[in-house]
Amino acid sequence: MLSNIGIPGLILILIITLIIFGPKKLPEIGSAFGKTLSEFKRTTNDIMNDEDESTDPKKG
Numbered sequence: 001m002l003s004n005i006g007i008p009g010l011i012l013i014l015i016i017t018l019i020i021f022g023p024k025k026l027p028e029i030g031s032a033f034g035k036t037l038s039e040f041k042r043t044t045n046d047i048m049n050d051e052d053e054s055t056d057p058k059k060g
Helices: 006-021 026-055
Strands: none
Touching: 006 026
16 A cells, blocks of 8 residues: 555655644654554564464473
8 A cells, every 4th residue: 555655645745744734743743653653563573472472382
């Protein structure tokens, strides 16, 4: 889905975002998005690690 956007699509999204939120809010939105993305990655890695531990016999 996102691979079909391309550079013109990203520029259009940026312009629309600037119009809606204004330039002062963009850093806050970017920071919140970055935190959300990093939390999602961390949670996904935790779930994958828990799944690996439950399927593999414990070494000891």
